[in-house]
Amino acid sequence: MRNMYKILASQYDPIGYLTLFTTRARVIVQDLWKTKCNWDDVLEPGAIRDQWQAWEMELPALTDIQLDRCYTPLAVDVKPSSYQLHIFCDASERAYGAVAYLRAEDKHHHIHVSFVMARSRVAPKRQLSMPRLELSAALAGAQLCQLLKRELSLPVKYVVLWSDSTTVLTWLKSESCRYKVFVGTRVAEIQTLTEVKQWRYVNTKNNPADDLTRGKTLMELAQESRWRDGPPFLLSPPDQWPVHPATPPEDVSEYKKSTFCGAVAVDPEDPPDLSKCDTWEDLIMATKEHRDGAADTGDPPELGAEDRANIELLLYRRAQQGSFPDDLAALQAGRDLPRDSKLLQLAPEYDDFTGLIHVGGRLRQAEDIPKDSRHPIVMDPAHPITKLLIREYDEKLLHYGPERVLAEMRRKFWVLRGREAIRKHQRKCFGCQRWQANPDVPKMGDLPPARLRLYKPPFFSTGVDCFGPMTIKTGRRTEKRWGIIFKCTTTRAVHLDLLESLSADAYLMAFRRFVSRRGKPFEILSDCGTNFKGGASELHKAFSAMEPRLKEELSKQQVKFVFNPPKAHTLVACGRGR
Incomplete structure (x- = not known):
């Protein structure tokens, strides 16, 4: 082997x-x-x-064996051609598969059909019915169609899938949920990969995929055949292609077993529509208006503590009657719960005073624990009233995590699969998503040229700013002083000096002392402070008033002043405040 x-x-x-x-x-x-x-x-x-x-x-x-890999011959005008992809499917007791052909038609109505690709599978050892094998072949054709549409670079106008099984074509036109698992899953996948209108019927005589299931020798493959050149009817206009025969009665053996499941509940109080209430408070108010028949005056109805407790009990009973009708009837009659009941593991108890189902347990003697905590009210997570309760607790706790919300609800309610229900709510809650979202840190921009002057002396590019004021004592007087900081933007070196005031003259004197000690900078970067603007304007006026010869000598030592955009320092201050 x-x-x-x-x-x-x-x-x-x-x-x-x-x-x-x-x-x-x-x-x-x-x-x-x-x-x-x-x-x-x-x-x-x-x-x-x-x-x-x-x-x-x-x-x-x-x-x-020779096969021309050019899809269209020279006789067919390629540019204005209309391309169609035809996929044929078939199955036998031993094998199933699909084969694809490309049909090209030019503006002169010259048609050429060429082989594209084929796939086949051996039938499983476990014997399947012929309709199921034909459905597996149709699935192979749908998967081949998806592959070719993704890989072919030609502008395919439309795709046609052919099958000689009327049963499979009937299945594809129906809903997948009607059938058993084997048929239903494959029908659903085929309907996802293709469209129902793309499927057509072809008889076995004109189906080239029939050769795939029967097999051929290499001598037969070397000759001209419908396997290599496609079925002859593709060379004809579409109105001469095979048509769907009369649909036979559908095979009901693949249908799921259907069981009618219904329940009749009568609510004598006819409460308001739950779908119109967005919050728990809205539901309570709507229930009060409906119960008391309050007129719509525009003002919210008055609600006392006793009325609120009675309305809440009414809503809890309504939720349990809609979710556990059989369990409620059994507990009221003193019978055992049904075997398929969802409440068997909770040892439920019926309270005759409130008319509610509570969780049982062994905490009856715990007098220090409130009754609602010892025996919480059972609620179904799928009921709209339970969903409003979960939303109320979530908003009350400011959209905390599911464990915190569940722990708070357990003080009074026992929601079946409560953790899952709370997480489902928080996945759809806008407030929870906003609080749990991760901040999107923006990317930093490129460094300015002043930060990248690596081969220049210190303070070649200098930033300047003032800080203070600081209170000092001169004799018996108390005066203010300000600090000025010069910082090299490349090396981060710092030069500090003291200002007697924030005037332009004080700034010029500090700048003169800085130049005498650290050397002349190439550029000064500062905000739009009045002292800096004044100092810059005075230097420019002094420079323009100098003699031409002196100007020529000092032009080589000119300092460039660079100011931030107006109010940019205000934005920076606000950013620091946050």
């Missing part, structure tokens, strides 16, 4: 043109596995050995 797999795997066929030939070998290997032989066992004489030797003797004929 090892040598058989070696020979079979050595056949390289990426587009599946030799599928008719290799499928025969895979069927032989499947029959051999049924004999339960091992990898290194010698193949005994018999029908399987004769079939394999006959298949192996055809291998020298592989050199005679």
Whole structure:
């Protein structure tokens, strides 16, 4: 068997043109596995050995197989061509698969059909019915269609999928939920990958995929056939293609077993519509208006503590009557709960005073624990009243995590699958999503040129700003002083000085002391403070008043003043405040 797999795997066929030939070998290997032989066992004489030797003797004929890989010949005008993709599906008791053809038609109505790709599978060892095998073939065709639409670069106008099984075509036009698991899952996947209107009927005589299930020899593949050139009807106009025959009665063996499940509940109080209430408070007010018949005066109705408690009990009873009607009836009559009840694990108890179902347990003697905490009220997570309660607790706790909300609700209510219900609510809650979202940190921009002057002396580019005031004592007087800081934007070196005032003259004197000690900078960067603006304007006026010769000498030592945009320092201050 090892040598058989070696020979079979050595056949390289990426587009599946030799599928008719290799499928025969895979069927032989499947029959051999049924004999339960091992990898290194010698193949005994018999029908399987004769079939394999006959298949192996055809291998020298592989050199005679030729296939033109150009989809359209020179006789077809390529640019204005209309391309159509046709996929045929078929199945037999031993194999199933699909084959695709490209139909090209130019503006002169010259039609050419070319082979594109084929796929096949050996039928499973567990015997399936023919409709199920035909459905598996249709699924293989849908998957092949998705692959070709993704890989082909040609502008395919539309796709047509062909099947000779009327049962499969009827299934594809129906809802997948009506059928059993095997049929339902495959019908759903086919309906996802393709559209129902793309499927058409073709009889077995014109279905080239029928050759795939029967197999051919290499000598037959080397000759002209419908496998290589496609079915003849594709060369005709669409109005001459096969049409769907009369639909036979549908096979009901693949239908799911249907069971009617209904319940009748009568609510004598006819409470308000729950879908119109967005919050728990809205529901309480709507219930009071409906119960008391209050007129719509525009003002909210008055609600006392006793009225609120009675309305809440009414809503709890309504939720339990809608969620656990059988359990409620059994507990009221003193009978055991049904075996399929969702409340069996909670040891439920019925309270005659409130008319509610409570969780049982062994905490009846705990006098220090409130009754609602010892025996919480049972609620169904799918009921709208329970959803409003979860929303009320979530908003009251400021959209805390599910564990905190569940712990708070457990003080009074026992919600079935409560943790899951709270998480489901918080996934849809805008407030929870906003509080739990991660901040989006913006990317930082490029550094300015003043920060990147690596081979310049310190304070070549200098930023300047003032700070203070600071209170000092001069004799018996109390005066104010301000600090000024010069900072090298490249090396982060700092020069500090003291200002007697925030005037332009004081700034110029501090700047003069800075230049005498640290050297002349190339540029000064500052905000739009009046002292800096005044100092810059005075330097410019002094420079313009100098003699031309002196101007010429000092132009080489000119300092460039760079100011922030107006009010930019205000924005920075606000940012620090946050």
